[in-house]
Amino acid sequence: MTLDEILGSLFPEGHHVDIGESILIGGAKLPQAGQLHVLGVHVKSFLGVEDACALARHAVDVLASGDGQPILLLVDSASQRMTRRDEMLGLNEYLAHLAKTLILAGIRGHRVIALLYGGSAAGAFIATALAADTLIALPGAHPEVMDLPSMARVTKLPITVLEEKAKATPIFAPGLDNLAQTGAVFETWSPDVPLDAQLREVLARPAVAGSRDALGAQRKGRPKAAAIAARIVELAQRSA
Amino acid sequence: MSSWYEASARQRIDALADPDSFEEFIGPEEREVSPHLALFDLPEQFDDGIVVGRARLSGQPVLVAAQEGRFMGGAFGEVHGAKLTGLLRAARTLRCPVLILFDTGGVRLQEANAGEMAIAEIMREIVLARADDIPVVGLIGGRAGCFGGGGLIAGCCSTLVISEHGRLSVTGPEVIETNRGADEFDSKDRALVWRVTGGKHRYLIGGADLFVEDDVAAFRRAAIEGLSRRAALDxxxxxxxxxRLEHRLKRFGAMTEPRDVWAALGVLRPETVSGLATEAFLAEGLHKRENAHDAR
Incomplete structure (x- = not known):
């Protein structure tokens, strides 16, 4: 679905989302539910210091307002922007700041729902979609940590070999199904059902971000993570 | 003096913790190895490149995680990441501060999806711990630096300690060069790499809080100080x-060369900064730098 179709289906009564060159900031009324804040990255933009800072500005203001309204993140990004200048300016802090703000909003009574409708990768994925309390995808979404050609370069394996291995495990290859199996994506919506209804259903359920490793175990995408983390907690308590 | 950079993860913990106080959780004897490396015919390590446990630091109980940069670049895989996630969850239950000894290139590509999720989960747990006023102090000075998702995790810590050798960034210079060309970032230009990502620059722009010599005793003193600093994230x-970050963009956003940033800070003879010994560097930088003042 295109951004216009998504906004139209979510907010049939209209919205006041400011659609910038690379990011979205604004709000809208979800029918039969109430106001919510909208933030996003679109047109597969790379997330650099300025955009991360502008998105965080809005999220901090929402948090400070104490209005308790849900935050909806619409995500169609590339990776973090890869320039010397972004790194010199401390992109790690800008991305971490955005993620912290979204995570704290989730703790402080806001629902933070991310809707991944296009791409997202690496640090941009962590700072936006994965900082939400629940990540939803639309069919055709294509999250990735690193694309296969780059992965082939780094691992020094031919891409055909990587493609072959990817059939055996969801653990490394890009793609919605693989990420869903690791517990990252809670559910994939149907484009044929009005999105506002599907969003209301998600808002009525509790947040899931704290139990993604358990979901990954259940879906057989991450066989060990949840059990290892639980054992560490147990051992730490026993030693205390 | 004993180098932090040259030390292994276990040597760093030994140097940091009070004598005989360290107790490891899921140690190498349990052989909890990565279940994914065999697919790539890669050797496993019995601790999956991270040592976690409980110790005392100057008498105070702490939870410690140390990454081993010499195993797969200290990268986050499924088991590696889950050990740190578990440790941070324990920190909340026990109300015990955490030290993270970073030494990482970021996500382990052979298990990229699990590594990416681990980073997101670790960041969430740090925010939860700090929202409960529990310090999470990061120490950066290892061979692999602190790159990729490691840089984002570092950005969530309550206090960051860094040495000149401690590089901190998201995208590594090699990856930028591969994607954008050597004109954007020449990864072979070591001096440039250190200027952009190294500990002195991070300290000067407020990206790290305490700058220390590459010495295990200096890291220990700084860790103790870090634990006493404000931790709450609200x-x-x-x-x-x-x-702070808006101010940085306004002040330095038009620049691309760290030496210009240092000059704008009023640092005398910026071209000599890279060569300054720790004491001289601190004497010049301490009062001119952008101090984060716990706003992180």
Whole structure:
């Protein structure tokens, strides 16, 4: 679905989302539910210091307002922007700041729902979609940590070999199904059902971000993570 | 003096913790190896490149995680990441501060999806711990630096300690060069790499809080100090950090060369900064730098 179709289906009564060159900031009324804040990255933009800072500005203001309204993140990004200048300016802090703000909003009574409708990768994925309390995808979404050609370069394996291995495990290859199996994506919506209804259903359920490793175990995408983390907690308590 | 950079993860913990106080959780004897490396015919390590456990530091109980940069670049895989996630969850239950000894290139590509998720989960747990006022102190000075998702995790810590050798960034210079060309970032130009990502620059722009010599005793002293600093992460912290980061963009956003940033800070003879010994560097930088003042 295109951004216009998504906004139209979510907010049939209209919205006041400011659609910038690379990011979205604004709000809208979800029918039969109430106001919510909208933030996003679109047109597969790379997330650099300025955009991360502008998105965080809005999220901090929402948090400070104490209005308790849900935050909806619409995500169609590339990776973090890869320039010397972004790194010199401390992109790690800008991305971490955005993620912290979204995570704290989730703790402080806001629902933070991310809707991944296009791409997202690496640090941009962590700072936006994965900082939400629940990540939803639309069919055709294509999250990735690193694309296969780059992965082939780094691992020094031919891409055909990587493609072959990817059939055996969801653990490394890009793609919605693989990420869903690791517990990252809670559910994939149907484009044929009005999105506002599907969003209301998600808002009525509790947040899931704290139990993604358990979901990954259940879906057989991450066989060990949840059990290892639980054992560490147990051992730490026993030693205390 | 004993180098932090040259030390292994276990040597760093030994040097940091009070004598005989360290107790490891899921140690190498349990052989909890990565279940994914065999697919790539890669050797496993019995601790999956991270040592976690409980110790005392100057008498105070702490939870410690140390990454081993010499195993797969200290990268986050499924087991590696889950050990740190578990440790941070324990920190909340026990109300015990955490030290993270970073030494990482970021996500382990052979298990990229699990590594990416681990980083997101670790960041969430740090925010939860700090929202409960529990310090999470990061130490950066290892061979692999602190790159990729490691840089984002570092950005969530309550206090960051860094040495000149401690590089901190998201995208590594090699990856930028591969994607954008050597004109954007020449990864072979070591001096440039250190200027952009190294500990001195991070300290000068407020990206790290305490700058130390590459010495295990110096890291220990700084860790103790770090544990006593403000840890709470609340709405005001984030509002202050927002201001700090906006200010940085306004002040340095038009620049691309760290030496220009240092000159703008008023640092005398910026071209000599890279060569300054720790004491001389601190004497010049301490009062001219952008201090984060706990806004992180």
């Amino acid at each position: 709405i005001l912290t984030l509002a202050d950090e927002q201001k």
